[in-house]
Amino acid sequence: MHQQMTATAVTLGQIQQQLATVADNIANVGTTGYKSRDAKFIDLLVQQIDNMRPADIDGTDEANRLTPDGIRRGSGARIGDTSLDLASGSIKQTDNPLDLALTDDHQFFTVALTSGNGTATTAYTRAGDFNVQPDPADPNTLRLLTKSGMAVLGTNGQPITIPAHYQSIHIDRTGSINVELASGAQVNAGQLGLVTVSRPQLLESQGNSLYTLPNLAQLGIGLNQVVQQVPAADGSVAQGKLENSNVDLTKEMADLINLQHNYQLNARSISISDQMSGLVNSMLH
Structure with a gap:
């Protein structure tokens, strides 16, 4: 008993x-x-x-x-x-040029997550409600950030920056960022670092729709077995839209x-x- x-x-x-x-x-x-x-x-x-x-x-x-x-x-x-559950949520139209949605279930944006001891690690998110803030080191440059203030990374793994006082910004489905300045000049500000996560059950939630990976070396798994960079032709970025939660x-x-x-x-x-x-x-x- x-x-x-x-x-x-x-x-x-x-x-x-x-x-x-x-x-x-x-x-x-x-x-x-x-x-x-x-x-x-x-x-x-x-x-x-x-x-x-x-x-x-x-x-x-x-x-x-x-x-x-x-x-x-x-x-x-x-x-x-x-x-x-990586099923896509519904897509809503916002018409904000810095709002981005991914239409492919397994693709993620990459962002820089800074831990309490100051160490930066790569995190993954589907939340594309981005914004720009002035770069403290350069007043003529804006940093592309997540809603929670994390730097959005490019294909080179570095934070994406945009010229200040831009007139318009266009981001195509590949994640390429093209900025039109007030003078009418066109500037390419880099490309979003999109990745495909082939083993999503390894993702650990960090809050704010951010995910990180555990120590893969201890699991005997290589990073390339879990995360692969998305080829430009396979990008699924939709500008001016956001993906809602997939909660039923x-x-x-x-x-x-x-x-x-x-x-x-x-x-x-x-x-x-x-x-x-x-x-x-x-x-x-």
């Missing part, structure tokens, strides 16, 4: 984690470029408890028995995998209700087990 209570308590903790995943999806239903996650449960260790066969006691023949002797006692369940609110609400029912059922199971333990103790005393 106590083992059953332990198994149920373990499952309750995992249900809470799945509830947190669903709640996170619902909270980000309006977040640009957000990709939903789905948690899957798997069984923990299952113990086979064999009873003494009746044939060993009175010679009863059980050759035609259809069910195995004994019982299988589980140890609860845990979340085995939280998969990232109806599905998430249904999952939330089911999880609440599962949680209540498991909690009720612990309560009943506790009552039965109390009844047994009162009978023994």
Whole structure:
């Protein structure tokens, strides 16, 4: 009985984690470029408890028995995998020249993410709601940044900069940035560093629709096995548009209700087990 209570308590903790995943999806239903996650449960260790066969006691023949002797006692369940859904969200028109959407499911923008100790690492995002800010080192230059202030990287891995006081900006589907100055001169400001992530389940969320990769060397995986630069001909940039979150609110609400029912059922199971333990103790005393 106590083992059953332990198994149920373990499952309750995992249900809470799945509830947190669903709640996170619902909270980000309006977040640009957000990709939903789905948690899957798997069984923990299952113990086979064999009873003494009746044939060993009175010679009863059980050759035609259809069910195995004994019982299988589980140890609860845990979340085995939280998969990232890369399905495209709906595209909305904004007509802002710095708003960019990617129409290919597995393509990402690359940005520079600076950690607390000042180390910069490459992060990946589908959120193309970019803006420009003056470069502190050069007043005649603007830096292309994400909404959270991260530098957008080009194909060379360096932050993209744009001439200040530009008149118009055009970004084609390949990610090439062409700027028209007030004088009418045309300037190429580089090309967006677009990549394809072939193993998206390795991506780790950093918030603000940003993802990074774990230490691939420890996993025995090369970076080129996970991330490949997008050839210019395969670019899928759409200017003046943004990709909405791909969260299916109806599905998430249904999952939330089911999880609440599962949680209540498991909690009720612990309560009943506790009552039965109390009844047994009162009978023994």
